[in-house]
Structures are given as C-alpha cells and as structure tokens.
Amino acid sequence: MIKTEITSVIEKQYPGQSETYFDLMYSLYSLPNIFLPIASGILIDRVGYNKLIVLFCGMVLLGNFIVYMGTKTESIGMLLGGRFIYGIGGESLGLGLSTLVITWFRGKELALSSAIALSFGRIGCVINCFISPHLVKIGFDAPYGLAIWICMLSFGAVGTLSVIDQTSSIREEQHKSNRDTVSEEPQPQQTLTELFQEIKNLKPIVGFHVLAIVMFFVSYLPFNMVASGFFLEKWFTDPNMPLEDKIEGTGELLSIPLIISSLFFPFFGYLADKIGYRMHLITIAAISIVCTYIFIQTTAPYIPLILLGLGYGIFGVVVWPVLVFLVPARVTGTIMGIVSLIQNLSMTFFPVILAFLEGKYESNVPGIYCLLFAAILTLGLVLIVWKFDTKNKVSVNSTDQAALVASVEAEYAPKKAKDLPLKDAIDNEEGEELIA
Numbered sequence: 508m509i510k511t512e513i514t515s516v517i518e519k520q521y522p523g524q525s526e527t528y529f530d531l532m533y534s535l536y537s538l539p540n541i542f543l544p545i546a547s548g549i550l551i552d553r554v555g556y557n558k559l560i561v562l563f564c565g566m567v568l569l570g571n572f573i574v575y576m577g578t579k580t581e582s583i584g585m586l587l588g589g590r591f592i593y594g595i596g597g598e599s600l601g602l603g604l605s606t607l608v609i610t611w612f613r614g615k616e617l618a619l620s621s622a623i624a625l626s627f628g629r630i631g632c633v634i635n636c637f638i639s640p641h642l643v644k645i646g647f648d649a650p651y652g653l654a655i656w657i658c659m660l661s662f663g664a665v666g667t668l669s670v671i672d673q674t675s676s677i678r679e680e681q682h683k684s685n686r687d688t689v690s691e692e693p694q695p696q697q698t699l700t701e702l703f704q705e706i707k708n709l710k711p712i713v714g715f716h717v718l719a720i721v722m723f724f725v726s727y728l729p730f731n732m733v734a735s736g737f738f739l740e741k742w743f744t745d746p747n748m749p750l751e752d753k754i755e756g757t758g759e760l761l762s763i764p765l766i767i768s769s770l771f772f773p774f775f776g777y778l779a780d781k782i783g784y785r786m787h788l789i790t791i792a793a794i795s796i797v798c799t800y801i802f803i804q805t806t807a808p809y810i811p812l813i814l815l816g817l818g819y820g821i822f823g824v825v826v827w828p829v830l831v832f833l834v835p836a837r838v839t840g841t842i843m844g845i846v847s848l849i850q851n852l853s854m855t856f857f858p859v860i861l862a863f864l865e866g867k868y869e870s871n872v873p874g875i876y877c878l879l880f881a882a883i884l885t886l887g888l889v890l891i892v893w894k895f896d897t898k899n900k901v902s903v904n905s906t907d908q909a910a911l912v913a914s915v916e917a918e919y920a921p922k923k924a925k926d927l928p929l930k931d932a933i934d935n936e937e938g939e940e941l942i943a
Contacts, residue, residue: 535587535590535591535594536590536591536593536594536597537594537851537854537855538591538594539591539594539595540594540597540598540847540851541848541851541852541855542848543595543598543599544598544599544602544843544844544845544847544848544851545841545844545845545847545848546844547559547563547598547599547602547603547840547844548602548840548841548842548843548844548845548847549702549840549841549844550840551602551603551606551840551841551844552702552837552838552839552840552841553702556603556604556606556607556610556840557669557672557673558669559599559603560600560603560604560607560665560668560669561662561665561666561669562596563596563597563599563600563603564596564600564658564661564662564665564666565596565662566592566593566595566596566600567593567596567597567600567658567661567662568655568658568659568661568662569592569596570589570590570591570592570593570594570595570596570597571589571593571651571654571655571658572589572655572658573585573588573589573592574586574589574590574593574651574654575589575648575651575652575654575655576589577589578648578651579648598847598851600665602840602843602844602847604624604665605621605624605827605843606839606840606843607668607672608620608621608624609621609831609836609839610836611672613831613836613908613912614908614909614911614912615908615909616776616777616780617780617828617831617908618775618776618777618779618780618785618824618825618828619773619776619777619779619780620776621776621824621827621828622772622773622774622775622776622777622824623772623773623776625772625823625824626769626770626772626773629765629768629769629772630769632765633762633765633766633769638650638653702838702841705835705838705919706838706841706842706845709833709834709838709919710833710895711895712833712892712895712896712899713830713833713834713842715888715891715892715895716826716829716830716833716888716892717830717842717845717846717849718849718888719789719826719885719888719889719891719892720826720830720846720850721846721849721850721853722881722884722885722888723792723793723796723822723826723882723885724850724853724854725850725853725854725857725881726796726800726878726879726881726882726884726885727796727815727818727819728854729854729857729858729861729874729878730764730815730878731761732858732861732874733861733865733871733874733875733878734757734760734761734803734871734875735757735761736865736871736874737803737871737872737874737875738756738757738760738761738808739753739757740870740871740872742756742760742808743756743757760808760812761812763809763812763813763815763816764812764813764815764816764819765816766816767813767816767817767820768816768817768819768820768823770820771816771817771820771821772820772823772824775788775820775821775824775825776824776825779824779825779828780906780908781906782906783904783905783906784904785825785828785829785903785904786829786889786892786893786896786902786903786904787904788821788825789821789822789825789826789829789889789892790886790889790890790893791818791821792817792818792819792820792821792822792825793818793822793882793885793886793889794818794886795814795815795817795818795821796814796815796818796819796822796882796885796886797879797882797883797886798811798814799811799812799814799815799818799882800875800876800878800879800882801879802814803875804872804875827843829892829903830842830843830846832903832908832911832912832915833903833915834915834919835915835916835919835920836912836916857877857881860877861874861877864877899914900914900918901914
C-alpha cells in the first residue's frame with residue numbers, strides 16, 4: 508500500500524516512470540553500501556566505534572527527515588536524496604553496533620547477546636509490516652513521521668550508549684586484550700598497508716567462512732522476491748479469488764520465517780554459548796535451507812517455511828561469533844566490512860539474474876532452483892570450514908570462549924624481535940640490543 512502511494516506521487520511528475528523511480532529509491536540506498544562497509548570497518552578498527560556510531564545514527568536520522576519532507580512536499584528529489592543519505596548511515600551503523608556488542612561480550616555470552624540484538628531488529632520489521640499499512644490510511648506521510656520519532660529515540664539511545672561505553676573503566680580493562688592483543692604493552696597503530704597484509708595472511712578457514720556467510724545470505728535474502736510470485740503460481744490459483752486476498756495470503760506466508768527466526772534467535776544464541784557445537788549448528792542450518800527449497804516444490808508451504816525460519820534463526824546467530832573466534836580483535840571491523848562488501852556486490856547482481864530467469868521462463872520455479880544451488884554451495888563451504896576447524900588448537904565448537912579468544916590472539920600476535928629467528932633478530936633495528 509505504501510508502494511502504491513509513493514508511485515502515485517511519482518506518477519504525477521514523471522508519467523510512466525513511477526516503477527523506475529521507486530526502484531531507484533532502493534538502488535540509492537544500496538549504492539553507497541557496495542564499498543562503504545569496508546571503509547567503515549577500517550575506520551572502526553583504527554578510530555573506534557564510540558563516536559562513529561553517533562555519526563552514523565545521525566545520518567540515518569537526517570536521511571529519514573529528508574524522506575519525510577519529501578513526502579510532505581511531494582518532492583522526488585528529496586525522496587531520492589534522503590534514501591541515499593539513509594543508506595550511507597544505515598549499514599555502517601549496523602556494523603558499528605555489531606562491533607560494540609563483540610567488544611563487550613567477546614569471550615563471554617557473545618552468541619546470546621548478538622541474538623538478542625538481532626531479535627529486536629527483526630521484531631521491529633514485523634511490527635513495521637503490520638503498522639505501516641494502517642498508518643498510511645491516516646496520511647501518506649504518517650509512517651515516515653512516526654519513523655522520525657523512532658529515529659530520534661534511537662539517536663538518543665546510541666548517544667547514551669556511546670557515553671556509557673567510553674566511561675566504563677571496568678569494561679575497558681576487561682577488553683584491553685581484545686584491542687591490543689594478548690600483549691600487556693600497547694601496540695602501535697597499523698598502517699593501511701600493514702592492515703591489508705594482515706588480512707592477506709589470515710588462515711584459509713577465514714576465507715571459506717566468509718564465502719559461506721555470503722552464499723547463505725544469497726540463498727536466503729532474495730527468497731521473498733522469488734517466493735511471492737511462486738506462491739501465487741502454486742497456491743493462489745483460484746481465478747475467483749480477489750487479487751488483494753491473494754497478496755494478503757502470500758504476505759502472511761512470507762511472514763512465517765521472519766516470526767520464527769525472531770522468536771528463536773535468543774534460544775539458539777544461548778544454546779551456542781552453553782553447549783558449543785557451533786559447526787554442528789551451522790551445518791544443521793545449511794541443511795534446513797537446502798530442504799526448504801526441495802520441499803517447497805512438493806509439499807504444503809508451512810513445512811519449508813518453518814525450516815527456513817529455523818535455518819536462518821540458527822545461522823544468523825551462530826555464524827558471526829564463529830567469525831569473531833577466527834580473527835584477531837584488531838581486524839574484526841575490517842573483516843565484517845569485507846563480508847558486507849562481498850554480500851552487497853552479490854545481492855546487486857543475483858536479483859537481476861533471478862528477474863531475468865523469471866522473465867525468460869515466465870515462471871518463478873527457475874529462481875527456486877537458483878536458491879537451492881546457492882544453499883547447496885553454502886552447505887559445501889560450511890563442511891570445508893568444519894574440516895579446517897579440526898586442525899585448530901581450540902575448536903570453535905568449544906564452550907570456553909575465553910580460550911578461543913586467547914588462542915586466536917596468540918596465533919596472530921605481532922612478532923617481536925626476541926620471538927624471531929636469530930638472523931631476523933639481528934636485522935631488526937633493536938636486534939643487537941636484544942641479543943646482547
């Protein structure tokens with residue numbers, strides 16, 4: 508309904524181009540997030556997330572305000588500009604807040620804390636889906652007006668959180684090792700060349716895990732785009748049924764995975780922290796997604812949709828702590844930025860492929876097969892990561908998160924001259940003094 512209202516406003520100024528400009532609103536949100544996440548990740552690692560999350564949240568607030576003014580004045584330029592600014596802040600804010608959670612809970616209840624944060628975000632999406640259609644009946648700009656107030660509350664909460672984080676001396680001491688490695692001595696800030704060299708020298712397991720994350724979201728995120736048409740083809744074929752009822756029924760089905768994952772996020776997070784077995788859980792999640800795309804073509808929609816919700820509920824919670832346990836703290840933001848970059852690039856092209864297949868075959872079934880192929884690739888990559896993990900000193904399946912953190916920090920700790928072979932120590936500018 509909101510889409511209908513927006514396209515009607517656009518249609519007044521640009522007849523016949525309303526769909527193009529509506530899609531452009533989403534493209535302008537995604538455009539800065541193709542390369543911005545890695546820049547934000549580097550900034551977070553080098554500058555810290557405290558002040559950056561306030562800046563990013565401010566851009567989200569500003570972008571929403573401009574969009575709201577665009578709805579009030581029916582200005583297409585303001586709608587597009589606001590979406591672009593919102594996009595600059597939105598993804599980077601998520602990256603900064605994720606780093607904050609990792610910093611505070613790394614080595615402790617990381618999966619549970621991440622799950623709770625993720626669950627609240629998804630619950631917000633569900634509430635938005637139910638409230639917005641009713642608000643737009645009051646006025647076209649009503650949903651965006653409410654969004655301004657919510658963004659203002661969010662900005663105040665982020666500012667308060669930043670102050671608490673900066674003034675928490677206890678938390679500062681507890682997580683000193685997360686920032687400076689296991690050494691007690693402060694480490695000099697890396698140059699960008701040193702940072703990328705360190706990323707390059709990470710073990711192969713990190714690369715395979717990053718690819719597994721990307722492929723999972725490629726198999727999951729476009730689902731609504733494909734499934735909405737697929738369900739209309741397969742389950743809502745009654746010609747006497749009003750189109751509005753078909754769309755409403757499809758929307759109710761598509762809400763099932765979102766609701767299930769939101770409810771189960773905290774449970775799976777607690778389970779991963781309590782019993783470990785993280786690779787087992789991720790493998791189960793990948794198998795669930797594969798089964799979803801097999802069963803969705805042969806059974807009633809409820810079973811595959813429940814499997815999809817459970818698969819996302821497990822994978823979305825467990826996969827990020829595993830990544831954290833594979834890389835040193837000083838490059839966590841950069842690595843997460845790289846994941847976002849690759850994911851955004853994939854999500855830029857993959858929906859285009861799905862749309863092409865739908866147009867060519869006049870069916871959404873080829874799209875389901877594409878998602879199944881991506882899910883199978885995800886499962887294969889997860890199994891490769893599991894194989895590499897068996898060679899780690901401390902497996903990511905361990906319940907001892909402190910040991911996992913200490914192990915990865917020790918493995919990637921900057922080498923000092925006294926730790927180097929004799930010849931390398933002599934070549935070091937302090938080598939002679941250390942040997943003497």
